[in-house]
Amino acid sequence: MSSSDEDEMPLARRPRKSGGRVVLPDKIDPAVDRQMEEESMEIDAAHAPGIAIDPAKASKVINGTSGKRKAAMKPTVKDESDSDNEPLSKRRRTVNGISRHQLSDESDDSDAIPLKSSRAKKPAKPKEQSESDFEADDSDIPLQKLSKEKKEIEKAASKQAKKEKATPKTKVTPKAKAANKRKPKDESPSDASDSDVPIAKQRKTASAKKGKAVKKEEDEEPTPVKGKKAKVKVEEAAPKKTAKGKGKAKDEEAPSPEGEDEDAEGYKWWLAEQGDGKQKWETLQHSGVMFPPPYEVLPTNIKMKYNGVPIVLSPEAEEVAGFMAALLEADQAKDQKFIENFFADWKEVLKKFGGAKDQNGKTIKIESYDKCDFRPMFEYFTAQKEAKKAMSNVEKKALKAEKEKVEEPYQYCQWNGRKEKVGNFRVEPPGLFRGRGEHPKRGMLKLRVQPEQITLNIGKEATVPPPPKGHKWGNIVHNQTASWLAMWTENINNNVKYVMLAVTSSLKGQSDFKKYEKARELKKHIDKIRRDYTRDLSDKQTMIRQRATAIYLIDKFALRAGNEKGDDEADTVGCCSLRYEHITLEEPNLVHFKFLGKDSIQFDQLYTVDKQVFKNLRIFKKAPKAPGDDLFDRIQTKHINEWFKDYMEGLSAKVFRTYNASWTMQKELAEMKNVGTVAQKYAAYNEANKKVAILCNHQRTKSKMHDTQMEKKMYEIKALMYQKWRLKKMILDLEPKLKKKKPEYFRPDAEIDNDEWIREHQEWLVEEEKKKIEKKFAKENEKLLENGEKEMKATELKTRLGVLNDMKKEFTKENSSGKVAAVGKSPSVEKFEEQIAKIEEKVQTRISMMKDKENTSEVSLGTSKINYIDPRLSVVFCKRFGVPLEKIFAKALRDKFKWAIESVDENWEF
Template identity: 80%
Template sequence: MSSSEDDLPLARRPRKSNGRAVLPEKIDPAVDRKMEEESMEIDGAHAPGIAIDPAKVSKVINGTSSKRKAAAKPAIKDESDSEDEPLSKRRRTVNGISKKPLSDESDSDDIPLSSRRKSTKSMKEESESEFEDDDVPLQKLSKEKKEIEKAAAKQATKEKSTPKGKAVEKATPKTKSATKRKPKQESPSEASDSDVPIAKQRKTAPAKKTKAKKEEDEDVPLSAKGKKAKAKAEPAPKKAAKGKAKVKEEEEASSPEGDEEADEEYKWWEAEQNDGGQKWETLQHAGVMFPPPYETLPKNVKMKYDGVPLFLAPEAEEVAGFMAALLEAPQATDQKFLDNFFADWKKVLKETGGAKDKSGKVIKIDSYDKCDFRPMFEYFASQKEIKKNMTTAEKKEAKAEKAKIEEPFQFCQWNGRKEKVGNFRVEPPGLFRGRGEHPKRGMYKKRVTPEQITLNIGKEATVPPPPKGHKWGNIVHNQTASWLAMWTENINNNVKYVMLAVTSSLKGQSDFKKYEKARELKKHIETIRREYTQDLKDKETMVRQRATAIYLIDKFALRAGNEKGDDEADTVGCCSLRYEHVTLEEPNLVHFKFLGKDSIQFDQVYTVDKQVFKNLRIFKKAPKGPGDDLFDRIQTKHINDWFKAHMDGLSAKVFRTYNASWTMQQELSRMLNVGTVAEKHAAYNEANKKVAILCNHQRTKSKMHDSQMEKKLYEIKALMYQKWRLKKMILSLEPKLKKKKPEYFNPDAEIDNEEWIKEHQQWLIEEEQKKIEKKFAKDNEKLVEKGEKEMKAGELKERLKALDVMKKEFAHENKTGKVEASKTATVEKLEEQIDKLEEKIQVKTSMMKDKENTSEVSLGTSKINYIDPRLSVVFCKKFGVPLERIFAKALRDKFKWAIESVDENWEF
């Protein structure tokens, strides 16, 4: 310890805890002043809230140092390529920032086709011009974020001044319970313990899981925390908007089967909501579906060890097969994965009598490198090929057989209603993969037996029979729990639950409560931001660290984070950040680099307020170093306790949901109802992308992304070639048009290549041959199904003669440059076909731009889990966009409550 530190009072000295450096309880005023003075010397601070490409950051500092020179602005190199390069490889610059080629994570504007489209002032082009750079224009995003925060503060003041009943009534026009009832305050005894393993519930009985504890466990599925109550059906409110749902209700009322259908489509959002702890009164289900038993390999298929075929017990053979199936997967080169597998497999070998040669002699297995799984791998590959080549009739039969087996498990009777069950299948055995660099990857995930299963079922219900020769581990009747079955897996000792499907009323109510809680935050957000901003300068280290962490959670949507054990993946959140995860660069840049949720690399540079930057410097001050906690005085609990003190039920996750939904609301309010459906959908995606960026919903670019982009580009070029041939047909009818519109009859630059044209023609011939052969095989299958004779090979040969005609046409076209039109063709008809092709090209180009623009941003995460689905419904109703464009069938079922409970005027 330095002499200056020796002079400090004990409470102010840095200390070590469990070998890690910990800051003193109070910030030393001298250090605070020194940091403040040094900050004043630094000029050129960026506006806070901006995300910057980490690759463009120059000099960095760690912790504190002596006086420093002002850091230069991030250098951005202009690497515009030569005009002589192919269009698909060229770079372009926007505001001096280099744009990469399409194949190298470029912006979608690099697609050469876009340069040939006519310029319009559509909403789509306006939104695209705002987001040309993949990093998002820094000043613009910062400005918009500030505007959104100001609007949020203004709305919060408005919410406070508006009578509570009226405000809620406006927010939820179709839910009576939401407009008239005050939220019920739960006591700890009323909280659900549905997520606690039965063994732990018995140990802690009669106490239940407290509300505070529930809110800490933010990563537990919402469905496991939702409350289900007795629902008393009542008429739909008068304010309900009439639409398809209303017409359907009227039709059901007049139908003799209306009552039965109404039971299947229970509209809980139009019924009285009860927030009691009891989830159900009656519950009947069929238990769980176990994976099929292992089938041993044919006798001629044996793995080898040092060249000797091995005879293994079924369980040992099964585990070896798991590794054999991954022989050409990335796991086969992951040393940690291989070490864990080999260690567990040797245990199984020991338990099952070991590996033997054909004479019965035990072979000692002590080296993975001597193991040859190739015979097993080749057998599995051949089985896949057989399955792939099944006829349509065989596939239908297999599918029907599978559906018949699964049918009893797919639904349950919940309070007398038919509800769909979600994950009714017990996880099959295999090799654990985990997320990212999980230390247990490759370990043997054992087969689950009925003796490990606990069923939750009604007292009066019939207990489903277990598989023959087995019995259930336990039968309980826990009416406060929402799970139907549970067991503990052997890798991480995590409890696995069978829950209702996402389309069930229970899951819907859980989602509804989550978003309503986020909406409630509107009333408190101004106070919260004002108070944590004041705390950024507090003398208490804990208070200042807490305020800084809350700032990061608010501004950059970092997750709160929890402590991880040595046997878990090293994923971190805000509170568990360590010294090495944060790098500082003057004047106010913070580089975060760590493994986030699901072991996805979080690598972002942000600009922060100067006070926050100063705080982070203090928190990284010596003697801290790599391995030490950045926020050493706080835990996730401190963050959540502070949130709950400002609003009941508030947590870091609610904060993220609020920021996502509020931002989307502001983006939708700026949209203009102009353009085509495709353009409006593109504008929605741009708004969704902005939310995803602000919430840091990243994803790793797909390994197939570049090849998919090349395929889409080829499809577009194929349409261009087809369009060019139609124009040649027009000239065969009206040659004089060439002089009137010479540019119109020139081919697009992308296909003005004789070599590519010939290659494409060959591709068209090959594709046509595949179609003919596939159609011939399908026609034969239909004949066999009808009991008739198959067509002979001569018929196929006759059909393939069409290929000769195509070849002659292409040869004539390449030689003369002319394409003959059919006898029935007219210039008008051909022009109509060209216009349709133009539309297809534009749609495909737009889709390609969309895909490229979001290759490393997860729109689904924001749209499904953080943006209130009612906002997406409002967008569709207001702008006339089919809901199918936004939500797939599964999501339309999941968010049925949102679809039928709001009109186009609803606001978050």
């Protein structure tokens, strides 16, 4: 758009600028709308079936991209604008190593580093593969297939929602009905969004306010919850039985009255009446917080050097120098920003506490980080770690017992007369701030927190725990609406830190329960939400159209909502905070997203979008907008969440992610077959979880140790094959004629049919046996010392190691003769065959586990399993398919999800 064209445009339609950023006018210019529509029709004609696609047209990139795409990369895109009920539009993505034309409609919407694509170039193999495939296989489900599967999932969700609407509902009071009634749509934008103050300026103002630390009132909840909290009724706590008999919950006895003196382990809160969330407790007693130990100065012979000269530091400065010394061989020691921030803060500490001096007391001015030598301190810390590792089991147990004794008073509190576990009762120790990703404050000094900075929340009648000697608490409050036990403000980002109950507590469990019930409730409203935002995609008001487009992206591609970040925070973005440079538009309707998502993980995906959405994004990027300008300059996350609340109380963008994740897992469970071993069933569960993780953007970079771990697992499998081969040789020692009858049976597996590998493995077996003997000898000696007895002499160990010579001779004889003598008590063919069968089962289990690990190496399964998939679905899986719950949830998670474990049976549905 030229400057002359802009001058002739009506004032209300001109793009506005604020703080150097371009802001769209209040209303979409009809002429621009028509122009985009006409161009869209031309593109459709060029891509009509049977008509050759114009390479120039197909490779055209809109609004700011470098270079044109090759004609070979042009995709054929199917219009999906009429699919109101589909949760994910067909999508495309770009990952390293895969050309664009290979990436047809996929659903991999990751906010982490994309999956490696070397396998994606090969044709996808069937899901059921031969267990003899030992190499990293290509059994990843094609991502375009996941997109189709999720559409089926959402259709099923829509049908289920209609069924639930048809079931009799509980009586709603007039007051509740009025509260839940959807507000009429306002034809004009709200004051906040249609104001002459652009969103960019609003965000800066909010960010500036946020940066100032304001002291809160004693009786005020530091983190107030916006909006009303819905009451969760008794019938919601125990899932209802549907018309088909699904969703049946276990019958439990009524819980004990609130406040009765009982431990959290016996308190089944999920069967009790849930409160409205206002008052959290009646009585509260705890022991405060546990402070880190004071700093211990280094031995006098351990000094860091400056310009080659050992220097003497005050304890305060030495402690900070030690923080950097401990990271000397870590990645932070190569990070210039980290070093810069550390050095600036350290110099302030030096200035405050007397600076640095040489051995003669002469002052040395520290001016250059490059002249600092922390190596002596690093070597001392390393030696301390090694010494701790080398401690005997007796010493380690004594140290652990002492530590537990000190921590014991802080681990539990009395909450309404019940013993509840406390979570993070330790005050964070001082250190260097690391942050996540490219955080601008990484390397800055986290100061030691003093008791005077801490506010305790405790019952009025409770005994206030004494502060450390010579100190006093910052404040004591009795806030019964707050769930925190203690709080303080850290110095890096001025964030408030809280001591809360543990994740296994009833309070945390109730929070999880309400979250998943909220996602279940979304089923009843999802169709109307999608119809309405689809209608708003063509609204004349800029704010409304931007809001609808953002909601489309959140729903279809599981983008996080995103909030504006301050200049002193990492530049991570979500949907609402996307900028001009974060998306590239490619005809006919492809959108390439590239930005830093949560935890500063690169999000680099190419998606197919609805034509109207594509047109809107073109308008939002239209000149004079340029890099640095907000894509959605009229909305913030709050505008989206306010719109959601008109449909369902408590609905936010995050609920969509929980809903989609749980429905995907529900669908996968319905299609699973109860066949195979436990390991194979567990692999099937992980495969389903993997689909959820991909659809919810939960990916990760492959571990640096992954290849090493896979090699180790492969070696373990080959070791089992070697055992099996030796047993078969022993069978032939008893019955030589069997070799002619079953020649294939007595051949070694291809993986170990190598004389050189066999000899190397035999050497490894001898070495492993040596380690076992030495370890057992040391353990027996420790036990003797514990009992006050005299330990065994070294000659005893030498005698025991004599068996190694026998092993070597036996292997040498076997290799030369090709025969293995049958050993054991009363050896027989039947006994050896039984052993072979057991080993074969172990081999198949290891293969299954290895494939499972390979297939999930670049997907974060933990995030989706713990935070997005309703844990009751995992419990249903275990109960339905006979898989031990320990395979899915570790001890801590079993405690955390005790409410889910005890509240459903194998027929429950999300």
